[in-house]
Amino acid sequence: DTEVTQTPKHLVMGMTNKKSLKCEQHMGHRAMYWYKQKAKKPPELMFVYSYEKLSINESVPSRFSPECPNSSLLNLHLHALQPEDSALYLCASSQEGTGISYNSPLHFGNGTRLTVT
Amino acid sequence: QKEVEQDPGPLSVPEGAIVSLNCTYSNSAFQYFMWYRQYSRKGPELLMYTYSSGNKEDGRFTAQVDKSSKYISLFIRDSQPSDSATYLCAMSAVAGGTSYGKLTFGQGTILTVHP
Numbered sequence: 001d002t003e004v005t006q007t008p009k010h011l012v013m014g015m016t017n018k019k020s021l022k023c024e025q026h027m028g029h030r031a032m033y034w035y036k037q038k039a040k041k042p043p044e045l046m047f048v049y050s051y052e053k054l055s056i057n058e059s060v061p062s063r064f065s066p067e068c069p070n071s072s073l074l075n076l077h078l079h080a081l082q083p084e085d086s087a088l089y090l091c092a093s094s095q096e097g098t099g100i101s102y103n104s105p106l107h108f109g110n111g112t113r114l115t116v117t
Numbered sequence: 118q119k120e121v122e123q124d125p126g127p128l129s130v131p132e133g134a135i136v137s138l139n140c141t142y143s144n145s146a147f148q149y150f151m152w153y154r155q156y157s158r159k160g161p162e163l164l165m166y167t168y169s170s171g172n173k174e175d176g177r178f179t180a181q182v183d184k185s186s187k188y189i190s191l192f193i194r195d196s197q198p199s200d201s202a203t204y205l206c207a208m209s210a211v212a213g214g215t216s217y218g219k220l221t222f223g224q225g226t227i228l229t230v231h232p
Contacts, residue, residue: 004160006160040225041224041225042205042207042222042223042224042225043161043205043220043222045219045220048219056219088160090160090161099209099219100149100209100220101149101211105149105151105163105166106151106163106207106220107163108153108160108161108162108163109160110159110160111159111160113158
């Protein structure tokens with residue numbers, strides 16, 4: 001089992017709903033990431049939090065709103081999504097706040113499979 | 118041209134075969150090289166992680182990096198049906214500055230090991 005825990009595992013939501021995805025890690029990692037993965041495609045970076053501060057936003061639409069309440073938790077708030085936003089949403093973490101380095105590879109959770117109807 | 122090229126396969130081999138998976142890349146700033154295994158409906162699982170050029174071995178898995186050729190490989194010895202998955206190569210430039218260790222992935226190779 002992965003040490004990055006994501007809930008829920010599955011989520012179905014309508015286009016007018018508001019929902020949140022949650023990610024938790026207790027490895028003391030100081031960088032956390034949200035990735036989006038469509039079927040048969042590699043993961044695409046959405047956001048990076050470094051030392052609990054948003055450091056990268058890959059031009060993600062504002063209907064996705066990330067939040068990092070503390071060093072162990074990462075949330076992704078969803079509002080007014082479109083059917084094309086249906087995907088596997090992956091959370092990841094790395095030990096060092098500056099990202100990947102010699103002792104700091106990226107570890108992924110098992111994702112939340114989101115379906116927007 | 119993509120920054121990272123990976124043959125998507127699919128690749129089908131008999132149990133016990135040696136599997137070779139490869140990626141080429143164009144960005145000479147890449148310093149960190151990873152291989153992930155992803156089972157259906159699961160997240161990517163880190164298999165191997167190497168820094169700069171050289172080889173690294175872990176059980177049945179060997180990762181090779183040749184920076185002069187911008188080419189990385191993953192070898193799986195004595196392949197098992199449980200190795201059937203999608204294998205993703207991933208790379209990152211030096212941490213710090215504005216990169217924050219952003220990963221660039223290959224397209225993934227679908228591997229099936231049949232009994």
